[in-house]
Amino acid sequence: MVLYFTQRWIFGPLIPSLMEAFGTDKTTLGIVGAGSLWGYMLTPIIAGLISDRFGRRYVVLFGMFGLSAMTVVSGLAHSTGQLFLFRFVTGLIEGFFFIPMIAFTMELFPERPGFYVTFMSSGTSFGWFTGPALAGWLLDLTGNWRIPFMTTGIAGMILAAVLLAVWPEEKRERHPGGKLLDPSILTRSSLIMLVLVSCTAMFQISGEFGFAMWYPVFLKTEMGMTASMAGLVAGFWGVGQFIGRPTMGHISDRLGYRKVGITGGIIMGLCLMLILKIDNPVARGSITFITGFVGCAVMGSLWTFTGLTFARTRGLALGVLTTWSYAIASLSPITIGWIGDHYRVSTGLFVICVPVVFLACATFAATNLVKKQ
Numbered sequence: 001m002v003l004y005f006t007q008r009w010i011f012g013p014l015i016p017s018l019m020e021a022f023g024t025d026k027t028t029l030g031i032v033g034a035g036s037l038w039g040y041m042l043t044p045i046i047a048g049l050i051s052d053r054f055g056r057r058y059v060v061l062f063g064m065f066g067l068s069a070m071t072v073v074s075g076l077a078h079s080t081g082q083l084f085l086f087r088f089v090t091g092l093i094e095g096f097f098f099i100p101m102i103a104f105t106m107e108l109f110p111e112r113p114g115f116y117v118t119f120m121s122s123g124t125s126f127g128w129f130t131g132p133a134l135a136g137w138l139l140d141l142t143g144n145w146r147i148p149f150m151t152t153g154i155a156g157m158i159l160a161a162v163l164l165a166v167w168p169e170e171k172r173e174r175h176p177g178g179k180l181l182d183p184s185i186l187t188r189s190s191l192i193m194l195v196l197v198s199c200t201a202m203f204q205i206s207g208e209f210g211f212a213m214w215y216p217v218f219l220k221t222e223m224g225m226t227a228s229m230a231g232l233v234a235g236f237w238g239v240g241q242f243i244g245r246p247t248m249g250h251i252s253d254r255l256g257y258r259k260v261g262i263t264g265g266i267i268m269g270l271c272l273m274l275i276l277k278i279d280n281p282v283a284r285g286s287i288t289f290i291t292g293f294v295g296c297a298v299m300g301s302l303w304t305f306t307g308l309t310f311a312r313t314r315g316l317a318l319g320v321l322t323t324w325s326y327a328i329a330s331l332s333p334i335t336i337g338w339i340g341d342h343y344r345v346s347t348g349l350f351v352i353c354v355p356v357v358f359l360a361c362a363t364f365a366a367t368n369l370v371k372k373q
Contacts, residue, residue: 001120003156004064004097005127005238007071008036010135010148011087012216013231017145022080026217026345030337033213035084037330039091041323044099048319051100057167060104061160063097068156075149091326099322103315106307113308114257118249118300125245125296128238132216136231185313193370194320196363197306201325203360204265204298207353210332211272212237215288218345223281233285240292248297249304257301257308258364264297265361271295272354276346298360305367332356 015029051059070090077083102117109116135148185194215237219230252260271291278284303318310317332352339348 001101001123002127002130003152003159004067004094005124006131006134007067007090007127007152007156008094009128009131009212009238010152012213012234013132013136013139013220013227014145014148015213015217016220016227017139018080018083021145022083024080026337026340027334028080028337030213030334030340032080032084032087033333033337034330035087036091036094037209037326037333039088040094041091041326041330043092043095044319044322044326045316046319047096047099048103048315048317050315051103052313052315056100056104056107059096059100061164061167063093063095063100064163065157065160066093067097068153068160071149071153071156073153075146075153095319095322099318100315102303102318103307106304106314112250112253114253114301114304115246115249117304117307118245118252118296121300121303122242122245122296125238125241125292128212128241128292129235130238131235132212132231132238133228133235134231136216136227136229140226140228185310185316189370190310193309193367194317196367196370197302197309198321198324200302200360200363200367201299201321202328203356203363204302205325205329206332207268207272207357207360208295208299209329210336211349211353213333214336214340214345214349217340218276218349222344222346233281233288236285236288237292240289240294241296242292244293244296245300248294249300252297252301252304257305258367261298261301261305262361262364264294264301265357265364268295268298269354269357269361272357273350276350295357298357298364302364 011033015026018029019025047059047063067090070086070093074083074086074090077086101120105117105120106113134152138147138151139145216230216234219225219233220227225233248260248264268291271287271294274287275284275291278287306317306321307314336345336348336352339351
């Protein structure tokens with residue numbers, strides 16, 4: 001999971017170099033950055049159905065090897081069009097890794113799903129640190145934006161080969177009567193609940209992905225930091241999430257997934273406002289850490305809540321949630337890039353990321369109104 005999100009979030013610190021290399025603007029690079037999100041929205045439902053029916057192992061490993069290979073290919077792009085295409089295909093393959101991995105983790109540890117899902121996904125949070133920090137460091141060291149893609153992609157392919165050799169066999173859980181689709185997900189209450197959790201993910205991912213992509217650019221272009229320093233400060237967000245995910249998961253197992261997720265989202269929104277307003281760099285780094293620490297509660301609680309609510313169609317429900325949320329959330333980095341071209345990146349972060357985080361809290365709270373049939 002560390003390598004997975006390292007590969008995803010190396011993009012932000014590379015944007016200024018990509019603008020210079022390809023002679024393009026922030027809006028175009030925002031579209032390129034959204035390419036993987038657009039690809040990702042097309043496959044989670046398929047991945048969830050296949051893994052529900054036939055098991056998680058080979059679906060996960062296919063996704064991991066494929067996205068790593070495409071990360072290497074992305075480093076070979078010679079135009080923004082090629083880079084967009086390669087990132088789009090990378091996103092297509094990502095769904096086969098992440099969605100079955102969440103379902104697999106819940107099945108391994110049913111007694112404390114909140115803690116173990118967030119403990120597993122804390123790797124993605126650390127990737128939020130290593131991605132920007134590694135990309136900025138390699139860029140300053142080599143002056144070549146291709147190196148971060150090559151380095152992280154090759155590392156992911158090696159790890160996928162190791163996991164293929166050591167992953168244990170698993171029991172396959174099949175739907176009753178051999179059906180590919182369990183009809184329980186089609187009841188009225190299930191569909192309403194699925195819409196609400198999907199909207200919660202849509203708002204939260206819009207805030208998180210827009211912030212993670214453009215925060216390093218804001219630090220470099222508006223705060224005057226080097227690429228290495230911008231990547232390091234932005235990486236505190238991932239460090240906070242890395243520590244916060246298992247912590248919040250443990251708390252949510254005890255206090256309730258919705259309660260912890262909503263509270264964490266409210267605090268996150270307030271912290272985002274502070275990050276963009278204060279001038280002290282030490283305080284900004286500290287609040288970035290806190291934002292990641294408490295903000296991770298939203299998605300961590302949501303994944304677990306959804307998996308437990310749709311226990312018989314876990315992979316499919318997580319796939320639907322991801323497809324819908326990524327389809328809309330992909331507009332976030334594009335919009336922030338456009339605002340950055342016409343105004344300031346900080347303006348884009350403030351008017352996009354802050355409101356959607358509070359909207360995620362509102363839709364998560366609305367799930368309390370759904371009565372299970």
